[in-house]
Amino acid sequence: MRVLVVEDEPGIVSGLQTNLRRFGWAVDAAADIKTAWAALRSEPFDVMxxxxxxxxxxxxxxxxxxxxxxxxxxxxxxxxVLIMTARDDVASRIGGLDAGADDYVSKPFDAGEVAARMRAMRRRSVGRADAVLSHGDLRLDPAALTVCLAGQPVDLSSREFAVLLALVEASPRVLSRSQLETKLYNWDRAVDSNAIEVHIHRIRRKLGEQVIRTIRGVGYFVPSVSE
Structure with missing residues (x-):
C-alpha cells in the first residue's frame, strides 16, 4: 500500500513512517499543501x-x-483520507468529514489504531468487507501479515506479503513491475532493478509456481479462482 502523510511535525512523520513500514507499506511525506498537491498529481496513492x-x-x-x-x-x-487532528472540537471534525474525509483520529494517537483505520478505509475503497482476504486456497490477513495456503501457515516477509496482497487484490488484472514498485517503495528509497523479480521468485518458492503467473514484457498476475 502506498501512503501519503501530509504533516509538518517531523516527530509525528518519523513515528508513522517507522510503524507503517513494518507492514511493507511505502510511506511518503509532505509538510505542506503545495508539496502534497504536487505528490498527488504525480504519484498514485492508496491512502492519505x-x-x-x-x-x-x-x-x-x-x-x-x-x-x-x-x-x-x-x-x-x-x-x-484519514484526518489527523489536534483539534478536539466537534465542529472541526464535522467540517473535515463534510469536506470529504473518510475518517479521523485525534492527536495524540496510537499508531496501531491509525493502521487499523487505514486498513478499514482500504477495504471499503476496494469493495471488500472481510478483514481477511480469501482467494481460492489462499488466506491473507493484512493486520497480522499472515498467509495460509490450504489451511497451512506460510512465512512471508513484509515485502513479499505486500507484493502478494497487491496482486491478489488486483486479480486477475496484470500489474507491471513499475506498478508494484510504486506500491512498495517510497520516493527516497533506491530500488534494485530486479527487486520485484526477487520477491516474486521467493513467493513462488513458498507457495508454488502457479500462484503468480508472468506475462513476459507486461507484468504479473494472480489468476482468478475459476481458472
Missing part, C-alpha cells in the same frame, strides 16, 4: 493521512481540491 494545521493553509483546503480533482486531471479523486 492529512493534518489540518499546515504551514500554508488548512488541510481541508487540500481535501476539497482533491475531491473535485476530476476537473483537475487527477487519477483518483476518491482516494481514502
Amino acid at each position: 493521512l492529512l493534518d489540518l494545521g499546515l504551514p500554508d493553509g488548512d488541510g481541508t483546503e487540500l481535501l476539497r481540491r482533491l475531491r473535485s480533482a476530476s476537473r483537475q486531471g487527477l487519477p483518483d479523486p476518491g482516494l481514502p
